[in-house]
Amino acid sequence: MNSLSNSDLILNIEDLHMTFDAELFKTVSLKDRFVRTLTLQGKQVSALHVLKGLNLKLEQGDKIGILGVNGSGKTTLCRLIAGILVPTSGSIALNGECRSIFNTTIGVIPELTGRENAALLVKFIFPRESLAVQAQLLEDALDFSELNEFLDIPFQNYSKGMQARICLSVISAKECDLLILDEVFDGADLFFQEKMRIRISDIIERSGATILVSHSLDQIRSVCNKVLVLDAGKIQFFGDVEKGIKAYRFLDNGLASFRGEL
Amino acid sequence: MANKLEFRQFWQQVMALTSANMRSRYRNTIAGFLWVVLNPLIMYSVQSFVFRKFLKIEVPNYSLFLLCGLLPWIFVVMSIDMITPVLDSSRELLKSFNISPFVLALAQVFDNFINFLFAFFLVLIPTWGMSDLSFTGIFFIPLALIFLVSGVIGMCFLLSVMQIFFKDVRFITSFVINILFFMTPIFYPVEYVPAEYRFLISYNPIFAMIEPFRYCIYDYDFNVLVFKLFKSGVVSVSFVAIAIIFWKRKRNEFFIKL
Structure with missing residues (x-):
C-alpha cells in the first residue's frame, strides 16, 4: 500500500484486481490432499475473479455507501482497503490511518x-494511541455503553444487544482518516441504536472519509453523500445517493434498463 | 504503508493479550497458577518412578536428567496443543477486526513460556542446586531458551495457519507428537539408542531444541554444548523462516479461507 501526496485525497485505488483459487474451498484436510496426490488427481486451476479492475478516489468529506448483492465483492474490497488482504494486481494508496470493523458482537x-x-478492543482498534489516550477512550466507551454493573460479568453471558453495545461504544470512541463500517449497525436494542446512530454520525462527520457497507437503504441515505454500486466485481455506479440506490434496485432487472432511464 | 504497526504498538497488543489469556486461564486463582508447577511435577514424578523402579534405567542423578528434557518437552507439546487450533477458534475475531494472527499465536506461546519459566525456576533449578553438578552451564541457558521459544513460535504459527487450510492438522500433529515422545531421548539417554538408529534422533527437530538444556545442566561440556546450541539455533531459525515464507505465500488465501 502506498501513501498519497495530495492532502485532500484520502484513498486512491487504481486498476484493482483480486483473484483467488476456487480449489481453496475443495481440499479441506491433509487426508484429502494425500488421497488426491496418490490417485494422481492434479490440481485444477479455477480462478475466481472477485474484483475486476476497480478505480476509485475518495476525498476528505466523502461518505460512501457501498451497495451490492451478496458475493459482489463488497467485503473483499473493504478488506483490501483495510490492508487485511493484498491485491492480486493494481494499487491502493492511503493517506492516513484506516480503521475497519466487520462485526460488532464479537469478544x-x-x-x-x-x-x-x-480494554482489549481498545488495544486492537486504537493501537497507535498512547496508553493514557487508550485509558481515556476505554473510560469514555464504558460510560457510553451504560452497561454499569453488567460490565463485570463475562462477555459470553451478554445478550447480542449488550455485546453490540460494548463493541459499538469502543469503535465510535474516536475519529480517524478513513473509517470502514461493514454492516455494523445491527444488533443493539432500539433505544441504544438511536443513541449510537447520533454518536456514529458524529464520528463520521469528524473522520476524513467513511465507507459504509449496508443493506439498509435508509442508513445509506442518512449517512452517505455518495453511493458505489458493485456487481460481479465491477463498479456499476459511483455518484449521487438517490441515483445509486436506483441503480442498485435495477441490478435484478439489468443495469442496461437503468442506464436507459438516466 | 499507513496501516502497519510499529514494533512497540505490536508488542503492547501481544502483552495485553498474553496477560488477558493468563487471567482467563487461571481465573485469577492461586490454585490455577499452582497447576502450572504441579502439572510438570506430577508428570515428572510418575515418569521418574516408572523408569527408575519398573524399567530400572540406571542413570546417575536421574531426576535431574529427566527434568532437563521433560520440562522443555512439556512446553513444546503444550504449545503445539494450544496454539494449533488458536486461529481456527478465532475465525470470527480475525474476520471482524484488523488484528494480526501473529499477535494471537504469539500471546499463547508467551502464556505457555511464562508457565514454563516458573516450572523451570521453581522445580529444575532447586533440583540442580541439590545435586553436586557444576553450575557453569547456567550462563548458556538464556541462549538455549531464546532458541527454544523462537523455534516454538515459528513451528506453532505454521501449524495454526495450516489448521485453517486443513481441518485435520491438529489430529495429525497430536498423533505425531505421541510417536515422537518415544523416539525422543527424554526419559532415556541417547547412548541407549543403537548406533544404526541414531540418525532418527539426529533428525528430530524438537529434540534439537531441547538437547542444549541437558548439556547446560546435566552433562556440561563446553565444546559439545556450543555444537548443540548451534544446531538448536539452526532448527529454530529454520522454523521461523519456513513460517514466514508460508505466511507470505498464503496470507490472502488464509483470510479468504477464514
Whole structure:
C-alpha cells in the first residue's frame, strides 16, 4: 500500500484486481490432499475473479455507501482497503490511518468480563494511541455503553444487544482518516441504536472519509453523500445517493434498463 | 504503508493479550497458577518412578536428567496443543477486526513460556542446586531458551495457519507428537539408542531444541554444548523462516479461507 501526496485525497485505488483459487474451498484436510496426490488427481486451476479492475478516489468529506448483492465483492474490497488482504494486481494508496470493523458482537476472550474485553478492543482498534489516550477512550466507551454493573460479568453471558453495545461504544470512541463500517449497525436494542446512530454520525462527520457497507437503504441515505454500486466485481455506479440506490434496485432487472432511464 | 504497526504498538497488543489469556486461564486463582508447577511435577514424578523402579534405567542423578528434557518437552507439546487450533477458534475475531494472527499465536506461546519459566525456576533449578553438578552451564541457558521459544513460535504459527487450510492438522500433529515422545531421548539417554538408529534422533527437530538444556545442566561440556546450541539455533531459525515464507505465500488465501 502506498501513501498519497495530495492532502485532500484520502484513498486512491487504481486498476484493482483480486483473484483467488476456487480449489481453496475443495481440499479441506491433509487426508484429502494425500488421497488426491496418490490417485494422481492434479490440481485444477479455477480462478475466481472477485474484483475486476476497480478505480476509485475518495476525498476528505466523502461518505460512501457501498451497495451490492451478496458475493459482489463488497467485503473483499473493504478488506483490501483495510490492508487485511493484498491485491492480486493494481494499487491502493492511503493517506492516513484506516480503521475497519466487520462485526460488532464479537469478544476477544469471551470468558473475560465486558470491561476486560473492551480494554482489549481498545488495544486492537486504537493501537497507535498512547496508553493514557487508550485509558481515556476505554473510560469514555464504558460510560457510553451504560452497561454499569453488567460490565463485570463475562462477555459470553451478554445478550447480542449488550455485546453490540460494548463493541459499538469502543469503535465510535474516536475519529480517524478513513473509517470502514461493514454492516455494523445491527444488533443493539432500539433505544441504544438511536443513541449510537447520533454518536456514529458524529464520528463520521469528524473522520476524513467513511465507507459504509449496508443493506439498509435508509442508513445509506442518512449517512452517505455518495453511493458505489458493485456487481460481479465491477463498479456499476459511483455518484449521487438517490441515483445509486436506483441503480442498485435495477441490478435484478439489468443495469442496461437503468442506464436507459438516466 | 499507513496501516502497519510499529514494533512497540505490536508488542503492547501481544502483552495485553498474553496477560488477558493468563487471567482467563487461571481465573485469577492461586490454585490455577499452582497447576502450572504441579502439572510438570506430577508428570515428572510418575515418569521418574516408572523408569527408575519398573524399567530400572540406571542413570546417575536421574531426576535431574529427566527434568532437563521433560520440562522443555512439556512446553513444546503444550504449545503445539494450544496454539494449533488458536486461529481456527478465532475465525470470527480475525474476520471482524484488523488484528494480526501473529499477535494471537504469539500471546499463547508467551502464556505457555511464562508457565514454563516458573516450572523451570521453581522445580529444575532447586533440583540442580541439590545435586553436586557444576553450575557453569547456567550462563548458556538464556541462549538455549531464546532458541527454544523462537523455534516454538515459528513451528506453532505454521501449524495454526495450516489448521485453517486443513481441518485435520491438529489430529495429525497430536498423533505425531505421541510417536515422537518415544523416539525422543527424554526419559532415556541417547547412548541407549543403537548406533544404526541414531540418525532418527539426529533428525528430530524438537529434540534439537531441547538437547542444549541437558548439556547446560546435566552433562556440561563446553565444546559439545556450543555444537548443540548451534544446531538448536539452526532448527529454530529454520522454523521461523519456513513460517514466514508460508505466511507470505498464503496470507490472502488464509483470510479468504477464514
